[in-house]
Amino acid sequence: MKTDYSTIKKIRWGVVPLFLLVILTILNVVPASTENAGTALSFNGMDNYVALGDTGDLMGGDAWTNTKTISVWVKPAAVSAPATAPESGALIVGNDRPRTFGISRANYNGSDQLWVWNWDGNGADRIGIDFTPGEWVQIVLVHDAGVLSAYRNGVLVGSVPSATTFVPNGTGDGNLYLGGEGRTNTSRYFAGEIDEVRFWNAALTEASIQSWLYQGVTSAHPNWADLAAYYPMSDGAGITLSDDSANNSLGTLSGGMGDANWVSSGAMTEPGVSTSTSTNTAVSPTATAPATLTPIPTSTAVAPTNTPLPPTATPTATAVVPTNTPAPPTATPTSTAVPPTSTSVPATATPTATVVVPTNTPAPLTATPTSTAVLPTATPSSGGGYALQFDGNNDFVTFSETSAILASGWEDTKTVSLWVKPSGIATCTAPSPAHCDNIFGDRPRWWGISRGTLGGNDRIWIWNYDGNYDMIGIDYVADEWTHIALVHSNGVLRAYKNGVEVSSVSSGATLQPSTGGQPVLYLGGIINNAARNWTFAGQIDEVRLWNVARTGAEIAQDMNQTLSGNENGLAAYYQMSDGAGLTLTDDSGQGWAGTLQDGTNAVPPDGQPPLWVSPGAVYGGTIPPTATNTPL
Structure with a gap:
């Protein structure tokens, strides 16, 4: 059969324009x-x-x-x-x-x-x-x-x-x-x-x-x-x-x-x-x-x-x-208006030379509960992250002003909780908890958590100064983790150990310095000079500052787990998540970072600020351990 090549050529050349049209159409719809x-x-x-x-x-x-x-x-x-x-x-x-x-x-x-x-x-x-x-x-x-x-x-x-x-x-x-x-x-x-x-x-x-x-x-x-x-x-x-x-x-x-x-x-x-x-x-x-x-x-x-x-x-x-x-x-x-007025102010900016902390008002030790009840021992969750270890010599952490972090009204209402593992020998330079080793508190030392021996009792002290020292002593075992919480609200100061209330005492609004200086918060120590050195020896983890009064149930519920950081009333949260460096991050996301310090005010540095150690007291998982206050 004879092939009609002219017909094939016509078909072939007829397809070319159609093919070009398809190509142009594709190019035309591709976004620029x-x-x-x-x-x-x-x-x-x-x-x-x-x-x-x-x-x-x-x-x-x-x-x-x-x-x-x-x-x-x-x-x-x-x-x-x-x-x-x-x-x-x-x-x-x-x-x-x-x-x-x-x-x-x-x-x-x-x-x-x-x-x-x-x-x-x-x-x-x-x-x-x-x-x-x-x-x-x-x-x-x-x-x-x-x-x-x-x-x-x-x-x-x-x-x-x-x-x-x-x-x-x-x-x-x-x-x-x-x-x-x-x-x-x-x-x-x-x-x-x-x-x-x-x-x-x-x-x-x-x-x-x-x-x-x-x-x-x-x-x-x-x-x-x-x-x-x-x-x-x-x-x-x-x-x-x-x-x-x-x-x-x-x-x-x-x-x-x-x-x-x-x-x-x-x-x-x-x-x-x-x-x-x-x-x-x-x-x-x-x-x-x-x-x-x-x-x-x-x-x-x-x-x-x-x-x-x-x-x-x-x-x-x-x-x-x-x-x-x-x-x-x-x-x-x-x-969001959280910290109302003051922002970060170095600790040295707080006048302390003219602040006179009354020491001639002896606290009635007979009215100071000393944890006569047998309290459960809490074992922190295994596999924790980091904690900070303080040497009891010249280590401490500085934060911003109390009024900036805790906001207005902190003098009447506040909660602080932390895990602490004391070591060494506790000392006090005067018969008041303000003159014992500072675990957490403000300078010029009007309230806080400290450790020392008062009236023959070696305790961790929860205290507040409203014109008198109102304090509660808490038993502890050296080199063991203990969860401590301070709650101050409605004229009452309460102390918790491992999620259980130890005792409560009447205590009015925290007094303020007459100098006009704003108190600054410290962790692990406060140093005025070589003779007035209230530094703590031991480890600290999971520090939480609240501008609300937490209940015992709330404290017990989350003491063995990390927080999300956005809980109602949480003013600052130090999970010890950094693991290195001189900055202690505020894990609430609110920016109140602390700074690790090594000596100051006539106590020279030794070249080693607070140490990052692992494991810490608490491990935060999606499923928290049961807070039963019993050995795990």
Whole structure:
């Protein structure tokens, strides 16, 4: 049979235009910004995180406390958010140890949102941002001139007043992290994907944020000189996260992260664009009728300076905003006023020379309970983390002012609990608990927990000075862990040992110094001079400060387990989670870090501050041990 090649040629050349049409159609529907879609990092929400290093080092100084911009593309997983305050939630990007600013995810007051927040010493100032699980969204934090602002996909969500980011001491700026921070509490880890993280030492404008929303940062950016660090996730493999700015602040993938955590990214995908040519211009936001933002206070005592400002663009509650369309979501800026007035003040700033602690008012030892009842011995949970060991010579830890941490009303109402393991010989320099070895208390020593021999009784002492020394003695065994709690409320001072009330005595409001100086809190010792050295020998763990009066049942219920850090009334929490260094982190997330000290005031240092030792007294698991006050 003769083949008709002319027919075949006609068919072949007829197919070519159709094929080209198909190719052009495919190219035409690929979003313009697909060229930007490289790799992102995926986090499991359990133990994955990236360590970026010291906040001040990465940001290039300390100006960041007043001015900064942080932006991130994030794709939250469809999992439940931790029910906690934003600053204690799943960290997306921010600092920790202490946590004083950042972007996180939390279910707070019933709202599962992404949160932009800053702690300024008067509480956490927060802005909530709506999102859709499984979809990419860009979040930007801008903090400048006493105002915190949040942006979603290039559009302002809201603003709240927020002063200088609180730094508790010279080394207390914390470290920066992505996705988590290495703690044992899994609620602080983010589940989802993160891409395009940018740190700036400047307050970016809304126009600038929009213009560079869908493109990588280059030297053409108007704030290029202010770019402190830039992580476009350009590595694609390995455990090193490269900084693509000029500063080379490398990150380290941690918590078991590796090649498997590098995934294809869908970030910076511009919505609604169907051309193969990228214009690098942000899509104009969808017009939405603004509504006045209603602030949701997180405390009944919100200071006037923390009143949220109404944002410039807030949609109505019924508005439906496409996730990748730069339209403003519902904003929930809040402001928590926890520490009311004073911020971190070094202990040396507290006048003590003129403070005269009455020592000529002998405490009626006959009225001092000495634990005649046989109390149960509590065995702390095995497998604990860390504790601090004090040498009884020149070791101690300093904190901020009592009124700052415990807030107003602390003179009448407070609870302090801790695990303590005394060692060596206890001493007192005068016949009052204020002159015994300080376990925890304030300077000039008006109340606290101490150890020493008074009236022939070697005890751990719970005490308060209201014009007289009101005190309760508690039996203990040297070199064994004992849980001690002090509760002061409604004119009554109570002491608990291993979750059981030892006794109670009448005790009025704690007196204040007549000098006008503000008392400062100390752990493990107080030193006035060589002769007035009240340092403690032994180990201390799980220190919890509350501005409420806890019940015996509450104390017993959680003394054998770690806390989540967001419990009602918890003013500060020292889990001893650091394990190294001179900073004692406040695990409540409220920023009241302590500083480990080695000698002062005529007692020279010996080169060794309090030691981090392991195991500690308490191990925090998801299933706490039973607090039965009986040997385990």
